Amino acid sequence: MSQGDNIPLACFVYDFVLFFLFYYNTVVVGSTSGTFKLLGELLHHLEAYEASAPSAHSLPDFLAWVQRRTVGQGAGPAMSEPEIRQASHAEGNIMLTILITYLYRYAKHYGKKALADSSLSTLDEFSFLATLRFRGDLTKSELIHLHLLELTSGIEILKRLEKKGFVEVFPDPADRRSRRVRISYAGAAALDAIMPQMNQVARIVSGNLGPEGLTRLMPLLHQLNAFHSVIHQEDRQSELETITEKYLS
Numbered sequence: 001m002s003q004g005d006n007i008p009l010a011c012f013v014y015d016f017v018l019f020f021l022f023y024y025n026t027v028v029v030g031s032t033s034g035t036f037k038l039l040g041e042l043l044h045h046l047e048a049y050e051a052s053a054p055s056a057h058s059l060p061d062f063l064a065w066v067q068r069r070t071v072g073q074g075a076g077p078a079m080s081e082p083e084i085r086q087a088s089h090a091e092g093n094i095m096l097t098i099l100i101t102y103l104y105r106y107a108k109h110y111g112k113k114a115l116a117d118s119s120l121s122t123l124d125e126f127s128f129l130a131t132l133r134f135r136g137d138l139t140k141s142e143l144i145h146l147h148l149l150e151l152t153s154g155i156e157i158l159k160r161l162e163k164k165g166f167v168e169v170f171p172d173p174a175d176r177r178s179r180r181v182r183i184s185y186a187g188a189a190a191l192d193a194i195m196p197q198m199n200q201v202a203r204i205v206s207g208n209l210g211p212e213g214l215t216r217l218m219p220l221l222h223q224l225n226a227f228h229s230v231i232h233q234e235d236r237q238s239e240l241e242t243i244t245e246k247y248l249s
Contacts, residue, residue, distance in 0.1 A: 107201070124157050128143060129190065131143060132187070139178050140179050140181055144158075164187075
């Protein structure tokens with residue numbers, strides 16, 4: 001394997017460890033003292049691993065290699081292969097959370113650019129109108145819950161849209177205590193005006209995955225969304241320990 005082929009593993013290890021050490025030392029310990037010394041030691045191990053290990057490099061293999069190399073040097077008993085795999089899996093969970101957060105922020109940034117010259121102020125206003133356009137009228141609570149928002153936040157969005165004349169609120173024929181919402185002609189016009197820019201945002205967010213990449217990614221995203229949707233509906237107020245025990249044990 002050429003030196004260029006080793007870059008992804010090195011970059012992943014460097015980025016992950018730098019983030020973790022900085023977070024741990026600043027948030028947990030309260031100091032960055034020793035962070036970069038430890039990072040330097042890790043990169044020294046990585047350099048030696050890439051020079052001596054077989055060509056098929058991977059993070060679990062690297063962790064196992066470091067464990068074998070450091071055992072007997074005050075590092076404690078060697079980890080078993082399942083323990084190493086479990087540690088790698090935990091790191092993958094952390095990286096998934098970080099990357100999803102990054103993607104959300106990228107998408108939000110592009111969305112704000114699209115709305116810069118629009119009569120819509122926020123992405124939530126856009127998504128409310130888009131939902132009403134394609135799903136028809138809904139009760140206020142139905143619309144708000146579809147967007148995973150708190151009731152008070154959703155009501156404020158609806159008030160802004162109603163003030164702009166983009167939605168119409170009317171009594172629910174099936175329940176006079178409830179109010180339904182539908183998109184107005186002005187709201188539909190505002191939505192149509194911004195759709196080209198939002199389609200451009202969608203293209204940018206999907207990046208260079210291409211059709212094959214999207215085909216592989218979408219089932220995994222749908223799987224994660226379905227998993228969290230059940231928790232959101234049934235255990236939204238539960239503690240983390242309860243959620244972990246109920247859904248991941």
